[in-house]
Amino acid sequence: MTQTNEPLLRVDNLTMMYGDRVGCKDVSFELRPGEVLGIVGESGSGKSTLLRSISAQQEPTNGVVEYQTRIDGVRDVYQMSEAQRRLLMRTDWAFVHQNPRDGLRMNVSAGANIGERLMAIGDRHYGNIRSNADSWLGKVEIASERLDDLPSTFSGGMQQRLQIARNLVTSPRLVFMDEPTGGLDVSVQARLLDLLRGLVHDLNLAVIIVTHDLAVARLLSHRLMVMQQGKVIEHGLTDQVLDDPQHPYTQLLVSSILQN
């Protein structure tokens, strides 16, 4: 899983308030390179709020998010300049949205969607960009002949895989995923899970994945955090949390799964 014990990301006492209402409260954890952290909990439990606050999309009310940058060592994400933070977000970080339409540009070709992230970090050689985009289409199992097609002509599962290719082309080290298998039917989900697991392993990606699907959490994540009403109520080894849950809410969550 990991060669180093140095955390890549450190979240300390993160709190997000919407007026008097709690988004998420006092969340602390560390994440190492190559480690997959699952965040589960019902709708409205603060999972997505937490993900947005960690990934610099929404400044938290309180708390610290520190990241081990490639060049400058450990930096407080919210103390960086806007330009530094934006560079981090489009190079070393990636964000996979539940709805591919939120993560793709629907009016430019699949190839351009992938190439755009490369151009954003200074790649200017058209031939390189195109061949890199083509090779990433292959990795996410989309045929080369679709390189010039618009994502709007793709199926939901293909759009999601294109979004993943667009995100991973810059070789990020940390990927945020918000319900990446959410809107997909079961057979497409399995394919995406298989793909994600392979990429996480081959590229040694650290991942924070928000999901309400405990089966997805079990198959992808090393550690699991269970949230309820904005707070982390249980946190530990994935199979321990799912097979021997201690907190009443986790027990309810686990016992509510339909057996097959």
Add this chain to the structure above:
Amino acid sequence: MSEMLHAQNVAKSFTLHTQGSVTIPVFEGVEFALSSGECIALTGESGSGKSTFMRMLYANYTCSKGSIKVFHDGDWLDITTASPHSILEIRKRTLGYVSQFLRVIPRVPTLEIVAEPLVALGTSRETAMDKARDLLTRLRIPERLWQLSPLTFSGGEQQRVNIARGFIADYPIMLLDEPTASLDAQNRATVLELIEEAKSRGAAIAGIFHDHETRDAVCTGSFDVTSYKVGAND
């Protein structure tokens, strides 16, 4: 024979918050040790907690009290207090577990699933694949099935894929939960061979075996979990 695993004064109870917060005490004061070259049968009637105890040894279940120390990379680590990172490292390199259930991502070929633990240890893909082919052959899984997901296989075939995956890496400690249940005589004999081979390379093994023949054939000792059941000595 050197000691590889040592449980001391271990207790376990379950609190069922969704069912009136009733607490079910299971074990107390468990003392258990396992050395290399041994194969200890966990015994006790159905429902006595053999699988529960095995899951505690694997850190799949938490303990309410006590310690379970595992000899990992030249050090003793207590898996009841170890961090998730350490537990995953221990499972990757020291502690193998053959469960009764196959949990895999649909679509991944059987061969990959069997080879995976060895690849994770840094063995080359070719070597891991060769060993996976060898094990699947020995366990009589027909070659035409190797590129398919085992989720479509019969119960007995899935069980054998699980065994191949569990035996591909030479774990110093192995936990076997009914490895021969639902197997025919030929395949049961192969599993017994695999257990013997593991013993002779020095693995420390604890197993749950549903039949006496298997137990008598491979086990060097037994451990009755019922003697540590809460209330057993009242």
